[in-house]
Amino acid sequence: MTFSAQIGEEFCAWLLPCSKQAFIHVLCDFDGDGLPAGALLVRALEAAGYTNVSAECRRKGESAWGEEIGARLAERAAAGQLDALIVADLGSRDGSIFDGIPLLLIDHHKPIGQPAGATLITSYGTGDSGGDGKDVATTGLLCFWCAEALCGSERANAWLWLAGISILSDLGDKAPFDELTAAKKKFGGGALRDATSLLNAPRRTTEGRADAALALLLKADGPKAIYSGEFPETAQLIEAKAEVGEALAVARKQPPRFSKLVRDELGADLVAVRIHTGCQVHPLIAMQWRGRFPRSVVFGVNTGYRPGWVTFSGRAPAGVNLIDFLARHRPPEADNSYGLGHNQASGGALPVAVWNRWSQEIGFGPEMLVVDEATTVA
Ligand SMILES: [Mn+2]
Numbered sequence: 441m442t443f444s445a446q447i448g449e450e451f452c453a454w455l456l457p458c459s460k461q462a463f464i465h466v467l468c469d470f471d472g473d474g475l476p477a478g479a480l481l482v483r484a485l486e487a488a489g490y491t492n493v494s495a496e497c498r499r500k501g502e503s504a505w506g507e508e509i510g511a512r513l514a515e516r517a518a519a520g521q522l523d524a525l526i527v528a529d530l531g532s533r534d535g536s537i538f539d540g541i542p543l544l545l546i547d548h549h550k551p552i553g554q555p556a557g558a559t560l561i562t563s564y565g566t567g568d569s570g571g572d573g574k575d576v577a578t579t580g581l582l583c584f585w586c587a588e589a590l591c592g593s594e595r596a597n598a599w600l601w602l603a604g605i606s607i608l609s610d611l612g613d614k615a616p617f618d619e620l621t622a623a624k625k626k627f628g629g630g631a632l633r634d635a636t637s638l639l640n641a642p643r644r645t646t647e648g649r650a651d652a653a654l655a656l657l658l659k660a661d662g663p664k665a666i667y668s669g670e671f672p673e674t675a676q677l678i679e680a681k682a683e684v685g686e687a688l689a690v691a692r693k694q695p696p697r698f699s700k701l702v703r704d705e706l707g708a709d710l711v712a713v714r715i716h717t718g719c720q721v722h723p724l725i726a727m728q729w730r731g732r733f734p735r736s737v738v739f740g741v742n743t744g745y746r747p748g749w750v751t752f753s754g755r756a757p758a759g760v761n762l763i764d765f766l767a768r769h770r771p772p773e774a775d776n777s778y779g780l781g782h783n784q785a786s787g788g789a790l791p792v793a794v795w796n797r798w799s800q801e802i803g804f805g806p807e808m809l810v811v812d813e814a815t816t817v818a
Pocket of ligand 1: 474529610
């Protein structure tokens with residue numbers, strides 16, 4: 441059996457006990473992979489005749505295991521509208537998300553556990569182990585395979601653009617998946633790229649709410665309808681993109697800093713670029729500077745994303761395992777957001793005092809110390 445068929449089979453097996461009237465809620469990440477993943481699940485379930493399907497995306501700083509999402513789920517349950525839950529693109533770890541109902545996790549990040557009684561559908565570990573992780577199916581692609589299994593290929597074909605956006609967003613234009621090639625052919629590569637860029641803007645703003653992006657993905661008939669302006673939500677996405685663009689322009693002017701201390705252990709030097717903004721542009725900064733330092737691990741370090749914390753996002757070259765490195769250097773004070781993700785893309789957030797100790801331990805100099813967190817060191 442092909443991997444895609446196996447994923448579809450696992451999904452249908454999990455869904456089997458759910459009645460068509462069951463209240464099935466989809467909770468997804470708020471980026472260009474998680475959002476189409478959620479939209480694919482809603483569309484497929486509705487097309488298959490499930491009549492009470494709802495969806496929401498996480499908000500800035502939230503985790504599926506956190507109390508904000510827990511409170512919203514409890515509210516939904518109290519209203520009698522939560523019979524089953526699907527959590528997409530938000531990782532997998534131990535601990536309860538919501539007890540007493542069937543729970544399905546669909547994901548591609550490194551699982552560090554699993555909630556008791558939950559089912560996990562994952563693509564983690566399926567790619568070339570020495571590669572760069574760009575051959576591991578995104579959550580959106582996994583959900584597309586679920587949709588195919590549930591509704592048939594012909595029906596699912598109309599949603600290929602959602603799979604295409606998810607692949608472009610997480611893995612880029614060269615990812616080796618037939619679905620990306622087919623989506624580009626059917627919907628246009630340029631249209632898919634433009635839609636992806638716009639959909640990723642709201643979660644990167646200071647406010648970090650992507651509800652409008654999810655709403656668009658639930659009603660658009662293709663990538664063009666995301667940016668054409670035929671739906672009012674597009675204006676919010678354009679505004680978000682402008683805000684993020686301004687923050688990025690400032691962040692780009694910050695200089696790179698270097699550490700050679702862990703070269704023997706890691707097989708790469710470290711580069712860090714320090715910025716100060718409420719916008720989630722530190723991953724973009726890491727990605728952009730990786731072009732200049734392709735053999736190094738590059739960190740975008742943001743002192744303004746979460747008050748009192750230093751939030752950082754790292755990108756590593758093929759063959760360099762950033763998750764393992766972060767695990768070996770895990771400070772005891774680190775929380776559950778530290779060191780998650782992919783072998784070549786991980787990060788975390790540390791309280792300022794912990795960051796100051798940790799950044800010195802991995803070899804960075806005084807320019808990485810956060811003394812006055814309200815200012816960026818120029
Ligand atoms: Mn993803």
